[in-house]
Amino acid sequence: xxxxxxxxxxxxxxxxxxxxxxxxxxxxxxxxxxxxxxxxxxxxxxxxxxxxxxxxxxxxxxxxxxxxxxxxxxxxxxxxxxxxxxxxxxxxxxxxxxxxxxxxxxxxxxxxxxxxxxxxxxxxxxxxxxxxxxxxxxxxxxxxxxxxxxxxxxxxxxxxxxxxxxxxxxxx
Numbered sequence: 768x769x770x771x772x773x774x775x776x777x778x779x780x781x782x783x784x785x786x787x788x789x790x791x792x793x794x795x796x797x798x799x800x801x802x803x804x805x806x807x808x809x810x811x812x813x814x815x816x817x818x819x820x821x822x823x824x825x826x827x828x829x830x831x832x833x834x835x836x837x838x839x840x841x842x843x844x845x846x847x848x849x850x851x852x853x854x855x856x857x858x859x860x861x862x863x864x865x866x867x868x869x870x871x872x873x874x875x876x877x878x879x880x881x882x883x884x885x886x887x888x889x890x891x892x893x894x895x896x897x898x899x900x901x902x903x904x905x906x907x908x909x910x911x912x913x914x915x916x917x918x919x920x921x922x923x924x925x926x927x928x929x930x931x932x933x934x935x936x937x938x939x
Contacts, residue, residue, distance in 0.1 A: 777807040778870050780828045782819040784835035786812070791834055795844075802863055804870065823849055827884060829873045830866070848873075850882045 781796045783789075792808055799806035807828070809819050816833075823831050833845035833854075844862055847854040848869065857865050876882050 775807070775826050775828070776805050777826065777828045778805045778873075779807070779830045779832055779866065780819065780823040781806055781808045782816070782823075782831050782833050783814070784816055784833060788834060788836070788839075791839060795832065795834060798863070799866070802867075804863075804866060824884065829882070830869060832862070832866075850876075850884050 779799060781792050781799070783792050789812055796806045796808050809822055811818075820831065822828075829848065829850055831847040831849065833847060835845075838844050842859050843856050844859060845854055846857050846862075846865065846869070850873070873882065
């Protein structure tokens with residue numbers, strides 16, 4: 768009875784911060800696939816962090832592994848848990864073990880109905896509130912445009928009428 772029906776079985780999104788890291792991103796995804804962790808990535812050379820985060824939230828992917836130049840240099844990754852809104856730094860050599868633990872905990876909490884994506888709830892609420900406001904705003908703008916269009920047409924009609932009269936006077 769969980770309200771979060773997922774269309775994907777992806778457990779982890781491998782994400783990058785910075786440019787030129789596609790090779791590292793693919794290698795990490797491959798390492799996860801090799802140990803049966805369902806991983807995915809945004810297939811773009813240099814995707815923006817917000818785009819990757821939005822992708823994970825929209826698809827209800829519970830974890831993101833953030834990989835950047837600093838993390839590569841330090842031999843770590845950032846593991847973000849989206850439904851708990853937590854982030855931790857994990858040494859690369861411990862990632863698989865820690866990730867298995869976090870995924871097992873996620874599955875247990877999901878079965879118990881404890882998984883809630885707060886950011887997703889906020890964005891749904893904003894869409895609903897913003898959607899109504901936007902619709903009202905659009906209709907108000909459409910009404911204003913229509914009025915402006917009508918007065919412009921009336922003005923053009925008067926102008927045309929004046930020009931037609933002037934042309935008629937010239938003919939006579």
